[in-house]
Every structure is written in C-alpha cells, then in structure tokens.
Amino acid sequence: MIEITARDGATNARRGNLILPHGTVETPTFMPVGTNGTVKAILFSALEKMGYRLILGNTYHLYLRPGMEILKGAGGLHQFTGWEHNFLTDSGGFQVFSLSQLRKITPEGVRFQSHIDGSRHLFTPESVSEVQEFFRSDIQMVLDVCTPPGIEHREAEDALKITTDWAKRAYKRWEQRDPSYEGLIFGIVQGNFYKDLRKRSAEEICSIDFPGIAIGGLSVGEEKEVFKEYLYYTAQYLPDEKPRYVMGIGTPDYMLEAVEAGIDIFDCVYPTRVARNSSVFTDQGIIALKNERFKNDFGPIDPECTCPVCRQFSRAYIRHLFKTREILGPMLTTEHNLHFMYRLMERTRESISAGTFKSFKADFLDRYYRGDK
C-alpha cells in the first residue's frame, strides 16, 4: 500500500511511502532494472548506499535461468541474490512483446520458445503468478499483452480483452497464495494508442482490487507527444489511493512528466544500458564520454554531482576506460547514472513537499535541454 505524505497542489504530483514486505520505499521512485537478478555492472551494496530500496527482476529470464528448481532451492530471489530490499518482478509480458517472433498468444496463455536454447514453454497468468510467488517477489506483475504503436483498433482490442481476462485470473491465483507470502500484485492497463481502449482497460483493470496499478504499453516506440498524451489520459482513470506505476520509462524528461501525471514508480533499462555504452546524465543533458572531445577533459562527469565516481574520476579517464574496453568504464558510468536518477527523484520528492514541483520541473528541463555540456 501507499501512504501519500505530500501533494504538489498545482499538478497531480504526489509524494508518499510505499510499504512493502522488505521495507518502505519513498515515492516517486525510479527502479533500476536487474533482469537476471543483478543490476548490470554494479554491486547491490552501491545501490543500497545510494538509497535504492526497490529494484526490478525479470520472471521470463529468471524462470529460464537459473530456473525454478534453483530459485526454490535458494529460498527465493532475495536469498539467492543477496539483495535484502524489495524486488518487483516483471511478468514476462514485455518479453512476449519484444521476443514476438518466438511466441504465440492464445487465450490460455503464451507459448514461447526460449531465446537461449529454443526450448518450448507455456506461461499462463496463473503460472506466472505462482512463479513470482516462488521468487518471494515483493511486487509481482500480472501477465499482460503489450502491443506496438500502429496496430489496428481491432487488434488492440483483442490484446486488451486478453489482458483483462488474464488480470482477473492472475488476481484470483494471487488471492490463493501461501499465507506466508506477503508480496503484492499489480494489474497492468493496456489499450494501445486508442483512447476508448485506454479508458476501458483502465476501468476494467481498476475494477479488480489490485494493490497497485501499472500503465503498460507506453514508451514502445511512439513519439514523445503521443506518450505524454496517453500517459495523462490514462493516469486520470487510476485510483488515487493506490500506487501507480508506469512501466519502462527512464529518461529525466519522461520521468518528470510521469510524476506530474501522478505516477509513483517507474523503471527503465535506459540509465544502465546507455551507461554501458558510455553515456552519462548530467543536469545539462546526456553526454557520450567515448566522444573524442572528452579526451583532454580532466573534470568530473558532472561538476554538480556528489557521487563517488564524480569525486574521484575524470571524464578523460573514463573515456580512456571505454576506449580500452576496460570493465571499470561501464561500472563507473552505471554508478553515476543510477546516482543521478536517485538524486533526481530525491529532488523531485523535495519539490513536491515544498510545493514547487512545477517550477523544479521547468527549471530542470530547461537546463537539461539547453545542453551547455
């Protein structure tokens, strides 16, 4: 559940505490993505030190490797990985989307082939909930059908219907969980880029008493203006008293839009993925450290940043690490980017409490877009 501790007033932005089995998470919050039970290129201890209390794991990947036997044997994801705070686990719905050539959706569930060894598997809303229970996931996500922009209304509606049906089945299965398992389950709104379908999906999903609601199917290749339009449009139908989660967004501009729309949680591979490709966030935009112009730049990534990386290492050195393909390069940029994201959320929360979110967002984005890196 979520307790709202402050509201911005001028916008729908809100601050709160998300109470979960492995501790409270301050919202709005960004979740780093840890697909395989690790946030790539960084230690849990570093995440913890930054302040992260909730990260994402992936059902699809963990189910395939190491597999259920090992995860059950370990006693769940926390025990297996050593991450002592919360895990939200994605259902595999997105992999059904992104690995579309390897799967077939039926009303029963999704049949798919492993991208690793081609082996055949079936995910149903029930089985996916059960798997996530075995993970001892703090927030499990329902299996859903995520669709790309540009499809016909008819096709989007079909996906919506299946998503709603699966949501009901998943919720029912979750209600029958083992009493010792305290994890929550979130429903996911779909509806593609059709307003009637978004509204309908939101109403159908919200009619089920999920402890939290996610907006899915955004940031799947549509234009930013379209993203914003459907974000705000969909968010208005979500219940105020429940945690709200927009799946798959993670650039400062998208995140601040989501906060303004009243969203509490987001996740994204972006900050960690681009970090491994040498891009780093600063208040003045994103820069690619592998670029030649940084070879003699002995200053920190971001002079305003207080992270350990910025205190100790220069742009020129990190560029050198990337040019030489040293593993430390991605490690340092990942740490910086996650620190940046945490700080951005922290500043966002502070501005909501102060009632200055609107101007904080405007000022931040003004500098961010202006560049001057």
Added chain:
RNA sequence: GGGGAGGUUCCCGAGCGGUCAAAGGGGGCAGACUGUAAAUCUGUUGCUUCGGCUUCGAAGGUUCGAAUCCUUCUCUCCCCA
C-alpha cells in the same frame, strides 16, 4: 656467401590483367539505445570545386588497360653455410 618467402589504403590481411579507392578484421570517428536476447547495434573511415585526382616498397617497362606481368634496385623474414 647460397636458397626461399614476402613488402597492399592507420594496423593486420585478402586480391594476382579490366567489374579495385581495393574483401574481411582491428583501430579511429559519429549515431542509436526507454517493463534488458544489449559491456550491444548501426553508419562512416585516401583527396575532391563531385567532373575527377592521387594510391598497393622504388624506378623503369609490357599492355587499350597493371596492386596484379617483366627488369633493376631496395627493405623485411626464414632456412643452409
């Protein structure tokens, strides 16, 4: 001293008479990345006033035409003495 192999665009390396400014790697440069099949992928990499111009160790030669054939020189590596 004798015998053999070879010098290709930043590097390695293919090419062995025209379709070659020259395959393929590497390196360089740039771009992309948004519920992670990603420490990945894509583009580009002689000069150009875009008509061309210069380039395959050097200099000559054969040919309509040469990185590719011939001669000499030069350098490198290997084997034998």
